[in-house]
Each structure stands twice: as structure tokens, then as C-alpha cells.
Amino acid sequence: MFSCRYRQLIHKLYFPFSLQRSNLGTPSSPFSSSQIQNSDWLSSNEVIKIFQNLKNPNSALTLLNQISNRKDYRPNEAIYSVVVKNLAIAKNFDAIExxxxxIKIERKCRLSDEFFYNVIKIYGHLAGRINRSIDTLFDMPNYKCFPSVKTFNFVLNLLVNTKQFDVVHKVYVRGSELGVEIDACCLNIIIKGLCRCGEIDAAYKVFDEFPKQNCSPNVRTFSTIMHALCDHGRVDEALSLLDRMENENVEPDAIVFNTLISGLRKQRRVDEGIDMFKKVMLKGCDPNPGTYQEVLYALLDAKRFLEAKNFMSVMIDKRVNPSFESYKVIVHGLCDGKLVGDLDWVLKQMVRHGFVPRMGMWKKILGCLFPDGG
Structure with a gap:
């Protein structure tokens, strides 16, 4: 019913630390649920082993209630974590609630922020219960635990990724209630949310929040706004942010340059895109495969096929393989220009990188080689 792979995925994603802290490993349990009542004494480690070896993870809450009636039962975070893990495997989210x-009513042990982070993550990612994630975040003080900025930011990011932009700000402004110290990551999430819903000017204003929160914008702050500006055709504004980055001692990375080159390409400002690529190299910033590909696409869009072929050679020397789409476009372009010698080189590189020309491409190539159908 529940595959071993699914169990391992739940454990890896949602409980990377809980069972490691108990130093248990995964030995076979000497106890079964039917033997619990006959045992005189169960240590916490033995209780955990019972839950680790449950054949039916959906029975975890029933079994916990049974064990809770024992006089030797001492609840702790590791026990609750393994019970939640079983219920998550069973997708029994009502039982987790x-x-x-x-736990809140009994108040028998203190729970860590990491425990709540994992529960909130299950509600948000696995169960799709976004409101439950928010409620759990703000309910944490009732368990005598206050969220870390990591847990707070997780909820904000969850809301942005599920496009609940109207809720993001409501959660953000209540951060002080939870004693959360706002950091750059938190403000970057707000900026991402504003950019995704088209409120770019509002995203700009978040820059003013950084000094108020005693933090500074980082490269992610700038790249997020640059991406939104380029998507809306405001490329010159995105370019101007490079100067602001320099003034604020923020080093641009490959993502920043990829975004700007892509923005220039979409406006057919090819030479400016190539100059931007040269600027990457001069600044000592390592371009990634996306950087090379954006420049190549710019040359192909401009039908500068010989330059594109030469740039392909540079890419291959750097062990960056052009995409199949790049090969397809350049083959068609070289065929149209009757540039047979260059076409031969491109085809050899294409096959060498594991791409096989399709029927339409072969027809184009044959039409170039034998224009009279001979």
C-alpha cells in the first residue's frame, strides 16, 4: 500500500533530523503493537522502534493513544515526530491535526521549531492545506515555541508559490507578534510575490525596508526585480540596477547577467547583449551554460548564422553543449545561405553531442546539397 520509496521520500524531505537525534538507526523492533500490554517497561527508544517498524502507518495515532495509557509513557519530540511521519506516509492529515x-492540550513536552517546520511543510507541500500551515505557524506560541525566521519564511514562500499574494502581506505584518526578526530572505520573498503579481513599483519600495530591518539587499533581491522588469519590457530600468548594485557593493552573478542578456535579446538589442557577455568575462564572473545559450539565441534571432557558428565553437571549447533547438535553427539558416562547409561542421558537432536530425531537417539539408533535386 505504501511503497518503500515513498516512505524514504517522506523521511528525507520532512524528517531529516528527528530520528537522527535519537541515534536509533533502523534496527528491528523487539516489540509489536500486540505485545505492548504484556511488556512491563517500555523506554522511549523502544516506543520509537515500534513506530519505525509499523506495517500499517495509518494506525500510528491509535497505537500512540494505546501507549499513552501506560504509566511508563514519557512523550518527547522524537516520538511525536515518528508518529507524524507515519501519518504523513499514510496521507492521514486529519490524524496529524x-x-x-x-499535544497542545496535554502539554507534556516542549517541541522545537524544527518539529513545527516539518509539520508545516507537510501541510503545505504534501497535503495542500495552506491555511493549516498558516494556522500552525501562528499557533506555535500556544505550544510554548516561537518560530524561527526559517519557518516564517517557508510559509511566506509557500504563499507566493501558490499565488496567494493577498495573504502574503497579512502574514508578513504579523511577524512581530511571533518575535520574528525579518531578514533579507524574507524581504526577497515579498519582492518575489509583488513581482509575480505585476506590482513592480511596489517591489521597488521594498528596497526601503532593508535598512529599517537592519539588513541589506543581496544579489537575489536585484535579480528578482531585474527579471520582472525585463519581462515587462523595462530593460533599461533593469540595466540601471547594475549601477545600484555596484554602489551597494553587491556583486552580480551569472543569473543577473543571463536575465539582462535575455531582456536585451527580446528587444533585439543583440550587440548590447554581446557587450554584456563581454562585461561578464571582464568582471571575472563565471558564465553558466544559460549565459552562453542566451548569447547564441540572440545571434540566431538576428540571423547572424556565421557568428552563431563561431560562438558555438567557443561554447563547445568551454564544454557547454548548445541545445537541439539551437542546432535546428542554425542548420536551417546555413542551408538558406548555401553555406555548405559551415553546415558540415555544425552537423558533425550535432551528432557528436547526441542529437539526431529529424525528417524536416534532413529535407532542408538535402535541398541545400542538391538544389536541383539531383
Whole structure:
């Protein structure tokens, strides 16, 4: 019913630390649920082993209730974590909510921020219960635990990624209630949300929040706004942010340059894009495969096929393989220009990189080689 791979995925994604802290490993349990009542004493480690070896993870809450009636039962975070893990594997999210209420009412142990982070992550990613994630975040003080900025930011990012932009600000402004110290990552999430809903000018204003929160914008701050500006055709404004980065001692990375080159390409400002690529090299910033590909696409868009072929050679020397789409466009372009010698080189590189020309491409090539159908 529940595959071993699915169990491992749940453990890796949502409980990377909980069972490591108990130093248990994964030995076979000497106990089964039917033997619990016959055992005189169960240590916390033995209880955890029972849950680790449950054949039916959906029975975890029932079993916990059974164990809770024992006089030797001492709840702790590791026990609750393995129970939540089982319920997550069973996709029994209602039972997780029941367990969380039980923990809050009983108040028998303190839970860490990491525990709540994992529960919130399950609600948000696995269960799709976004509102439950928010409620759990703001309910944490009732468990005598306050969220870290990591947990707070996770919820903000969850809201942005699920396009609940109207809720993001409501959660953000309540951060002080939870004692959260706003950091650059938090403000970057707000900027990402504003950019995604087209509020670029509002995103600009978030720059003013950085000094108020005693933090500074980083490269991600700038690249997010640059991307939004380029998407809306405001490339010159995006370019001007490079100067602001320099003034604020923020080093641009390959993502920043890729964004700007792509923006220039979409406006057919090819030479400016090539100059931007040269600027990358001069600044000592390592271009990534995306940087090379954007320049190549710019040359292909401008039908500068010989320059594109030469740039392909540079890419290949740098062990960056052009895309199949790049090969397709340049083959068609070289065929139209009857540039047979250059076409031969491109085809050899294409095959060498594992791409096989399709029927339409072969027809184009044959039409170039034998224009009279001979």
C-alpha cells in the first residue's frame, strides 16, 4: 500500500533530523503493537522502534493513544515526530491535526521549531492545506515555541508559490507578534510575490525596508526585480540596477547577467547583449551554460548564422553543449545561405553531442546539397 520509496521520500524531505537525534538507526523492533500490554517497561527508544517498524502507518495515532495509557509513557519530540511521519506516509492529515491538538492540550513536552517546520511543510507541500500551515505557524506560541525566521519564511514562500499574494502581506505584518526578526530572505520573498503579481513599483519600495530591518539587499533581491522588469519590457530600468548594485557593493552573478542578456535579446538589442557577455568575462564572473545559450539565441534571432557558428565553437571549447533547438535553427539558416562547409561542421558537432536530425531537417539539408533535386 505504501511503497518503500515513498516512505524514504517522506523521511528525507520532512524528517531529516528527528530520528537522527535519537541515534536509533533502523534496527528491528523487539516489540509489536500486540505485545505492548504484556511488556512491563517500555523506554522511549523502544516506543520509537515500534513506530519505525509499523506495517500499517495509518494506525500510528491509535497505537500512540494505546501507549499513552501506560504509566511508563514519557512523550518527547522524537516520538511525536515518528508518529507524524507515519501519518504523513499514510496521507492521514486529519490524524496529524488531531495529534497536534492532543499535544497542545496535554502539554507534556516542549517541541522545537524544527518539529513545527516539518509539520508545516507537510501541510503545505504534501497535503495542500495552506491555511493549516498558516494556522500552525501562528499557533506555535500556544505550544510554548516561537518560530524561527526559517519557518516564517517557508510559509511566506509557500504563499507566493501558490499565488496567494493577498495573504502574503497579512502574514508578513504579523511577524512581530511571533518575535520574528525579518531578514533579507524574507524581504526577497515579498519582492518575489509583488513581482509575480505585476506590482513592480511596489517591489521597488521594498528596497526601503532593508535598512529599517537592519539588513541589506543581496544579489537575489536585484535579480528578482531585474527579471520582472525585463519581462515587462523595462530593460533599461533593469540595466540601471547594475549601477545600484555596484554602489551597494553587491556583486552580480551569472543569473543577473543571463536575465539582462535575455531582456536585451527580446528587444533585439543583440550587440548590447554581446557587450554584456563581454562585461561578464571582464568582471571575472563565471558564465553558466544559460549565459552562453542566451548569447547564441540572440545571434540566431538576428540571423547572424556565421557568428552563431563561431560562438558555438567557443561554447563547445568551454564544454557547454548548445541545445537541439539551437542546432535546428542554425542548420536551417546555413542551408538558406548555401553555406555548405559551415553546415558540415555544425552537423558533425550535432551528432557528436547526441542529437539526431529529424525528417524536416534532413529535407532542408538535402535541398541545400542538391538544389536541383539531383
Amino acid at each position: 488531531t495529534l497536534m491538538e492532543k
